[in-house]
Structure formats: structure tokens, C-alpha cells
Amino acid sequence: MIFAVLIFLGLTATSLQACVNKTTDQQDPWSVQLLQSTLTVNNDFDASINGSSADGQYVIEIVGNKGKVIQNSRNTQVVVNNQIPWGSNLTLYSIIGADSTSILMGWIYCSHDDLLTALWLEDTSGLAGFTNSTVVGNCHADSTARNSSYAIREECITVDPPSVYPSMQGLDVSLQPHNVGAVNLSQEYDLLPFEIVDCLDCGNTSTNGWVEIHSVLSSKSLSNICIGIFCLYAEKGPDPMVLLSYLNCFQQQEKSTQWLPATYDISAYTSPPPPSATPASDAATSFPQSTVMKIVSLMVATIF
Known part of the structure; x- marks a missing residue:
């Protein structure tokens, strides 16, 4: 497993403060303020990836570990921060970036024949939750070390919390209804949930499924932003723990998966009704969340 080393230049401890409401002059706790800055990316690999969907609605262009992802004319600048061998014929690349409306993370699948x-x-x-875009194209990577700069624009990213989400309480993680949570990893982070996935029927039996809390982690002191998934299992055992997985950060200083001792309550969770169905183009396939996470959960044991 090869990790990128990411270093922020010109960012201060206040770079990830909450946005200030111009009307009330008060900070909005459900937001992250990005300040204009430059990110230096030091990787021990050099990846170039280009491809698109058949109708051109999804495009990815990566050169020298940085580039852009286009989703239906929405352009997001991204950086590649991880290279992961997977199975006998694939290499995965994780990406993260931000635009004027949200923080984006993703996983790029490349075969060994490029x-x-x-x-x-x-x-x-x-x-959209997880979306599998049916792109085709080419990948190329070698072991040449690559240093490149990535510009971050000044943006206010607002996080819309789910109407219902489970509570968690432990020494290093806490989340209660209607409040921003907290998690302590290598440093302290605010925890802002933005999506809940009911995967209680994703296990091998009717009792070993889980509920996922997809969250933004905004550091309190060292100018880092992550997206991660907290998995709360139906089978708790005598010493319940929460699995934090798929942790993808601008500064890749955190373990991508780890267990956190915590009690939690998923008994009252009820999945919200699905959005109105819309015809899917050949650019992307949006699966039911439980189906997607059955697929994605297979990666946890393989990658980590």
C-alpha cells in the first residue's frame, strides 16, 4: 500500500473554521470554511488517468496526480492521494477535492493492462450517494516520485445533516442528535454527518448488518479535512466498537480504517423514503444504497 504525503502551505489553524453567516455574524456549525491556499502533494508514484462516459456526462482527467472530475457539467478539481493494489488485476486510486458546493471523494479502478x-x-x-460512473479510458502510473501543487479556492461548504441519524458515545467519538459530533484520531476533529446508509440487510445473516454514517471530519487545529464512514454493527458484543473506514483526507496522516470503542443506538433508525426515480443515463448507474454498500463493503476486508 502506497500513501501520498500531503502538506498544506499557507494554511493556519483557522482555515477550517465554520463559515460566518453574513446576516447574523455568527458561525454556522454545519459548515466548513476553506481559505485560498496551495497544497503541495508529494507522492512516490506518478499517475495519469483519462476517460469519459459514452454520453460525455462524466469525465476524468488526471495528469501528474492532479486534475478534474466532471459530473454533468459540474467541474471539481481533485488530487490523487493513494495508490492501492487490489486483487490480481486491479489498482485503485483514491481522489479528493472541493468545489463551490461540496467536498468530493472517489475511487478510480484501473486494470493492470492500463x-x-x-x-x-x-x-x-x-x-447521489455512491455513484458508479461507467467510464472507459486509460490509466498509466510508474514509480517516479511526483511533487505537484494543488490550488484550493476560498469556499464555504455547507453540510446538510440527515433528519435522523444514530447516536454514538465513546472516549474518542461522540455524536448526538441535532449536534455536531467529535472524534479524536491523531488530532481532534468536528464530525458532521451528511448521509445515512441503512445496510442492516447487507450482512451474511439477518443479524450482522450495519448502519453507516457518512461524515465530514474537520480538524480543530491542523487544517485537515476528511470524509469517512462510521459503521455501526447490529451485533455489538460485550464491548461495542464503531468501525471508521474509507477515511480519505487532504492530509493523509490518518489510518484509513480503525476501530473506536463506543456505545451506540441504531434501534430507532428508520431509513428515509427513496427519492423519486429518474431515468438513468448510460453515464452513471445509481444503485440502491444497500446494494452499493454490499459491493463496497467487500473492499474493506480486501484493502485494509
């Missing part, structure tokens, strides 16, 4: 096979995306707007 073909782009899939692009999984999720962003903090909560509009």
Missing part, C-alpha cells in the same frame, strides 16, 4: 474500468464517487451534498 484500462480505466470504473469511477465511484460520493460528495457531501448527499444528492
